[in-house]
Amino acid sequence: xxxxxxxxxxxxxxxxxxxxxxxxxxxxxxxxxxxxxxxxxxxxxxxxxxxxxxxxxxxxxxxxxxxxxxxxxxxxxxxxxxxxxxxxxxxxxxxxxxxxxxxxxxxxxxxxxxxxxxxxxxxxxxxxxxxxxxxxxxxxxxxxxxxxxxxxxxxxxxxxxxxxxxxxxxxxxxxxxxxxxxxxxxxxxxxxxxxxxxxxxxxxxxxxxxxxxxxxxxxxxxxxxxxxxxxxxxxxxxxxxxxxxxxxxxxxxxxxxxxxxxxxxxxxxxxxxxxxxxxxxxxxxxxxxxxxxxxxxxxxxxxxxxxxxxxxxxxxxxxxxxxxxxxxxxxxxxxxxxxxxxxxxxxxxxxxxxxxxxx
Amino acid sequence: xxxxxxxxxxxxxxxxxxxxxxxxxxxxxxxxxxxxxxxxxxxxxxxxxxxxxxxxxxxxxxxxxxxxxxxxxxxxxxxxxxxxxxxxxxxxxxxxxxxxxxxxxxxxxxxxxxxxxxxxxxxxxxxxxxxxxxxxxxxxxxxxxxxxxxxxxxxxxxxxxxxxxxxxxxxxxxxxxxxxxxxxxxxxxxxxxxxxxxxxxxxxxxxxxxxxxxxxxxxxxxxxxxxxxxxxxxxxxxxxxxxxxxxxxxxxxxxxxxxxxxxxxxx
Amino acid sequence: xxxxxxxxxxxxxxxxxxxxxxxxxxxxxxxxxxxxxxxxxxxxxxxxxxxxxxxxxxxxxxxxxxxxxxxxxxxxxxxxxxxxxxxxxxxxxxxxxxxxxxxxxxxxxxxxxxxxxxxxxxxxxxxxxxxxxxxxxxxxxxxxxxxxxxxxxxxxxxxxxxxxxxxxxxxxxxxxxxxxxxxxxxxxxxxxxxxxxxxxxxxxxxxxxxxxxxxxxxxxxxxxxxxxxxxxxxxxxxx
Numbered sequence: 001x002x003x004x005x006x007x008x009x010x011x012x013x014x015x016x017x018x019x020x021x022x023x024x025x026x027x028x029x030x031x032x033x034x035x036x037x038x039x040x041x042x043x044x045x046x047x048x049x050x051x052x053x054x055x056x057x058x059x060x061x062x063x064x065x066x067x068x069x070x071x072x073x074x075x076x077x078x079x080x081x082x083x084x085x086x087x088x089x090x091x092x093x094x095x096x097x098x099x100x101x102x103x104x105x106x107x108x109x110x111x112x113x114x115x116x117x118x119x120x121x122x123x124x125x126x127x128x129x130x131x132x133x134x135x136x137x138x139x140x141x142x143x144x145x146x147x148x149x150x151x152x153x154x155x156x157x158x159x160x161x162x163x164x165x166x167x168x169x170x171x172x173x174x175x176x177x178x179x180x181x182x183x184x185x186x187x188x189x190x191x192x193x194x195x196x197x198x199x200x201x202x203x204x205x206x207x208x209x210x211x212x213x214x215x216x217x218x219x220x221x222x223x224x225x226x227x228x229x230x231x232x233x234x235x236x237x238x239x240x241x242x243x244x245x246x247x248x249x250x251x252x253x254x255x256x257x258x259x260x261x262x263x264x265x266x267x268x269x270x271x272x273x274x275x276x277x278x279x280x281x282x283x284x285x286x287x288x289x290x291x292x293x294x295x296x297x298x299x300x301x302x303x304x305x306x307x308x309x310x311x312x313x314x315x316x317x318x319x320x321x322x323x324x325x326x327x328x329x330x331x332x333x334x335x336x337x338x339x340x341x342x343x344x345x346x347x348x349x350x351x352x353x354x355x356x357x358x359x
Numbered sequence: 360x361x362x363x364x365x366x367x368x369x370x371x372x373x374x375x376x377x378x379x380x381x382x383x384x385x386x387x388x389x390x391x392x393x394x395x396x397x398x399x400x401x402x403x404x405x406x407x408x409x410x411x412x413x414x415x416x417x418x419x420x421x422x423x424x425x426x427x428x429x430x431x432x433x434x435x436x437x438x439x440x441x442x443x444x445x446x447x448x449x450x451x452x453x454x455x456x457x458x459x460x461x462x463x464x465x466x467x468x469x470x471x472x473x474x475x476x477x478x479x480x481x482x483x484x485x486x487x488x489x490x491x492x493x494x495x496x497x498x499x500x501x502x503x504x505x506x507x508x509x510x511x512x513x514x515x516x517x518x519x520x521x522x523x524x525x526x527x528x529x530x531x532x533x534x535x536x537x538x539x540x541x542x543x544x545x546x547x548x549x550x551x552x553x554x555x556x557x558x559x560x561x562x563x564x565x566x567x568x569x570x571x572x573x574x575x576x577x578x579x580x581x582x583x584x585x586x587x588x589x590x591x592x593x594x595x596x597x598x599x600x601x602x603x604x605x606x607x608x609x610x611x612x613x614x615x616x617x618x619x620x621x622x623x624x625x626x
Numbered sequence: 627x628x629x630x631x632x633x634x635x636x637x638x639x640x641x642x643x644x645x646x647x648x649x650x651x652x653x654x655x656x657x658x659x660x661x662x663x664x665x666x667x668x669x670x671x672x673x674x675x676x677x678x679x680x681x682x683x684x685x686x687x688x689x690x691x692x693x694x695x696x697x698x699x700x701x702x703x704x705x706x707x708x709x710x711x712x713x714x715x716x717x718x719x720x721x722x723x724x725x726x727x728x729x730x731x732x733x734x735x736x737x738x739x740x741x742x743x744x745x746x747x748x749x750x751x752x753x754x755x756x757x758x759x760x761x762x763x764x765x766x767x768x769x770x771x772x773x774x775x776x777x778x779x780x781x782x783x784x785x786x787x788x789x790x791x792x793x794x795x796x797x798x799x800x801x802x803x804x805x806x807x808x809x810x811x812x813x814x815x816x817x818x819x820x821x822x823x824x825x826x827x828x829x830x831x832x833x834x835x836x837x838x839x840x841x842x843x844x845x846x847x848x849x850x851x852x853x854x855x856x857x858x859x860x861x862x863x864x865x
Contacts, residue, residue: 048526074529075537081530087523091545101531104541148531474786475716491788492731492771574772574783575736581773588775592663593738 001059002026002188003045003156008053011040016212020045020190022156022205024059027182027189029203029220031196031235037212038192042158045190046081047074058188059155075104077156080149084161086141088133094144095120095129101152119151123177139170143177150181157189163198168313178202196224196237197313208232227281237317239282241324245272245357253357255280258323263299264355272359279358284317284329286354289338290347298349302326305345309335316340320348389606396600404600412578413586413601414608420494420582421562424501428558432509433551439510440517458507465503466571469496473572496573497580501562509558516550517543552620556613563609583608627833628675629657630665632682634705634741634777634795635820638853639680645849646840653833661739661776662686669695674827677834680820683740687821699823701858702841703850706796706815707748710784711806717790722748722810723758725791726765733780733789736773740818741780745793747816755813781805797854817859 003022010016016037022028032038043049045056047063050071056064058079063072080101088097098119102112120126123143133141142162149157162178163171175198182189182202191203199206199220206220208231216223216232227233233240243257248266255262255278264280272278288294294301304322311317316335318328328348330340340346404410438444439451457465473480473490483490490496520543528538544551566584573580575589583605590598631639636659643655658665662682666689668675673695680702681687690696709722717730725732735742749766752758771789774780780792785804795818799807822841824834840846847857 046530048530073534074526075532075534077530079530081527083523083527087521087527089524089528089542091542100528100533100541104528104531104533104537152531470783470786470788474788476713476787480788489731489788491786492733492783570775570779574733574774576770576772589736589738589773591667592661592736592775595667 003028003056003058003190005045005056006054007041007044007051007056009040009044009049009051011037011049011212014040014212016040016044018207018209018212018214020207020214022188022190024188025186026204027185027191027202029199029206030190030192030209031194031199031206031223032209033194033231033235036209038194038209039160041209042081042160042190042192045156046079046158047072047077061155078152078154080152080154080157082142082145082149082157082159082162084165086133086138086145088136088141088144088148090133093130093132094125094136097133097144098125098147098151100148105152115151119147123147137170138166139174142166142170142174146174146177146181150185153187155187157185157187159189159191161192161194164193164195168311171313175201194235196220196235199236200224208235224283225281233281237284237327237329239280239284239287239327241280241282241326243278243280245274245276245278248272248274252352253278255357260300260302260322260324260326262355262357263352264357265353267356267358270359272357276359281356281358282326282350282354284327287326287328287348287350289318289328289330289334289340290349291338293347294349296349297351299352300350300355302348303345304348306340306342309340309342320346322348392599392606393603396596396603400596400600401603404597404604409577409581409586410583410601410604413581413583414604416494416497416578416581417563417583417605418608420497420501421559424498424505424562425555425559427498427502428506428509428562429551429555432506432554432558433513436510436513436517440514454507454510456507457503462500462504462565462567463571466500466568469499469503469568469572473499491572492574492576492580494573494579497569497582500568500572501565504565504568505558505561508561509554512550512554512557513547516547516554519550520546549620552616556616559616560609560613563612564605627653627655627677627830627837629655629678629680629837630669630676631657631659631678631680632662632665632740632820633659634682634797635659635680637801638797638850638855641849641853642841642846645845646837649840650833650836653830653836655833655837663738666690666695669825673825674829676825677828677830678822678837679825680822682820683743684819684821685743686740687823690823695825695827696823697826699821700838700842701819702822703820703847703855704858705818705820705855707744707793707810707818708796708799709808709810710781710792710794710799711808712784712787712790713804713806714787715790715806716787719791719808721757721808722752722814723762725749725769725793726758726762728765728769730769730791731771731789732766732769733772733774733783733792734770735777735780735793736775739776741777741793741795742773744816744818748793748810748814751814751816752810755811757811757814795854800854819858820855 002024006019008017014035014037018041030038044051053066062070063077064070095116099112099116102115120129123146125143125147128140163174166174179202193199203220206223207217208215210231216228224236224238227236227238230240241257243255245253246256247254251265253264253266253272255264262280266272302322304320306318307321308319309316315329315331318340320326326348470491471477475481475484525538525542528542564584569582570585575581575585587598587601590601639657643657666686670693679690679696687699711719734745737743749763753762777794777798780794781798781802783789784792785802799805822838824831824838828834
């Protein structure tokens with residue numbers, strides 16, 4: 001049961017060629033940078049774009065098969081789509097938007113009313129039922145889009161960056177709705193995102209798409225811990241420092257990466273080879289920032305200027321202009337105490353055990 | 360200036376001047392027209408069987424023309440706004456041709472095309488169908504001259520519709536026709552209403568093409584504009600009374616459509 | 627000097643002006659050709675707008691006299707009516723009487739213009755003269771599919787073949803080679819007359835008088851005759 005798909009399609013310059021499976025009840029996060037082919041893949045699954053080749057099967061039903069020339073139009077696919085910007089029907093009120101799919105599928109009036117009311121209740125929209133979309137906030141609109149897509153209980157739910165267009169406050173609220181929804185859902189769900197936290201929090205499985213190809217997949221936590229390429233590490237929000245294995249002292253390795261000499265624990269499965277190329281993985285949350293040179297057990301200290309500060313929903317991601325650049329994640333509160341701002345020089349430290357060296 | 364009055368900025372002054380100028384430009388000739396007629400002349404005209412016939416012919420043919428224009432024009436506008444086919448630009452320009460053609464030329468072109476020796480007339484005459492100098496020719500002339508207004512208005516309305524909204528409907532089990540009925544049409548309703556009003560008004564006032572291809576026969580092909588023209592030859596003062604009647608009827612219709620549209624929008 | 631002349635005289639008047647100006651190079655004539663009623667409306671608004679007025683019938687000239695626009699007029703010429711036939715004569719019309727046959731598509735000028743009035747008179751005359759059966763006039767009028775705003779429009783509809791026949795001036799039928807024509811017997815012809823007058827408020831009364839005299843002269847009359855016009859039904863001048 002669930003989704004089994006292989007899709008080859010063109011989207012502008014990009015050639016998408018990907019296989020994707022999603023079991024019922026185990027949401028899949030589709031992660032990738034902009035123009036990696038995520039939205040194209042989603043449109044192919046929904047029936048909004050015709051793949052050049054491939055096969056799409058949901059709960060045993062074939063929606064598309066280039067070999068046997070099957071191509072169900074979008075309105076005959078048991079699908080639900082939540083786009084990035086909600087895309088509500090501007091001429092219908094909230095209840096009308098949510099009821100649209102039920103009406104179109106000729107659900108009886110009574111049944112449609114009951115299910116619409118239940119969906120509005122569930123997403124906390126009951127008091128907004130008579131509002132028009134233009135009178136809603138971004139978060140409310142997105143909740144309406146969620147209610148509209150899920151009221152049909154589709155066999156395949158497609159969420160295209162449902163949180164990315166929202167401000168921090170409404171993002172938290174919609175994320176909560178989404179987590180509850182996905183926790184209960186027994187059918188297949190694909191969630192497109194470029195934010196690792198969405199994947200870690202909402203998905204059971206993650207697939208990383210890069211330039212139209214699947215480059216890595218697995219449980220989101222594993223992807224964060226063991227990214228197999230710099231882009232995957234970047235998407236999962238990890239520091240990926242490339243250099244040379246310069247020295248070894250038992251389990252501890254010294255990796256020379258650009259201007260940095262990093263002391264890191266060798267990976268148990270893929271330890272580096274002396275004198276050869278090696279990679280060091282550091283979780284930004286394991287790095288500490290200081291005004292003065294720290295005196296403590298941390299083996300790695302980097303002195304560099306702040307290149308950028310980005311809000312990451314409750315936390316700040318601070319990028320230092322060291323070579324290679326180092327990303328640090330600290331709380332907003334800590335940043336305020338430290339007085340972090342672009343251009344100021346700070347010390348960053350992390351323990352050798354927080355850094356892992358790979359071949 | 361009172362406190363409630365908005366401040367007079369140069370932009371507002373220009374806008375106000377333009378409004379006043381336009382209002383005067385439209386209303387002054389109409390006021391002169393009305394002052395040139397007497398209530399008794401108006402009353403006479405309103406009871407004149409020639410006028411009543413002309414009014415009936417005008418309203419019936421305009422209604423039929425508008426029906427045809429909407430029926431044919433809506434798919435045509437869809438093709439122009441959405442279609443990706445060779446010759447779309449050419450078709451777009453062709454649709455607008457009647458707008459720049461002098462109506463008499465349009466009428467002459469239709470007359471020659473539908474004459475027994477013309478390309479269309481020669482195909483129709485073995486079937487015993489004669490178009491020129493009939494009610495059908497009145498409708499033909501009106502559709503030809505008034506159709507582009509509707510097609511362009513609806514086409515512009517369609518271009519403004521976000522395709523993502525229609526796509527969203529298809530992912531919610533709505534087939535193409537259902538999407539058109541429940542999403543596209545409600546979204547372009549203002550454009551449709553606007554196009555229909557423009558087109559209907561143009562059809563009601565159509566003269567040059569009508570008299571050329573449909574001729575002039577009381578009760579059959581004599582429309583209000585034709586009756587007014589004929590009346591000018593015979594009795595200029597009576598013609599003014601006719602013109603006033605046509606202006607009033609047109610104004611009431613326009614007002615009615617406006618009101619209907621506003622009432623619908625309010626629902 | 628400005629000439630206001632009925633539309634059906636446009637071609638012949640251009641010839642008259644050319645001949646007249648050759649004789650009297652000092653006088654320049656500008657012609658304005660429209661439906662008689664339209665010309666009369668303009669003259670009523672401004673009696674000095676033209677120096678010479680040529681009407682297509684005596685009724686309009688009588689109006690001009692009664693309104694003081696002209697003092698008196700002279701009959702310049704007459705015309706004959708003919709039945710104009712569509713190319714190939716699809717209605718198989720051989721005489722005026724055939725216009726009453728059912729199924730014939732007939733086009734006339736509207737009765738608001740002289741040609742329309744004359745055409746209706748001709749239909750009635752044919753019935754009274756016995757050239758056509760009783761009830762012919764009503765039958766022919768029942769065959770009318772359009773009342774055109776001027777004779778030129780009648781000619782163009784017949785020439786396009788959208789009607790089988792029309793009743794027009796012989797001069798119009800002669801001028802358009804696309805249409806055929808059938809003569810109407812002299813006894814069925816209504817008296818058509820083109821009166822001419824110098825306007826009372828003419829700005830160039832001397833030139834105007836000279837031009838009217840030229841129209842009535844033997845040379846002026848010869849030009850009219852060559853264009854198909856007849857002598858006026860009675861040569862007596864109206865008061």
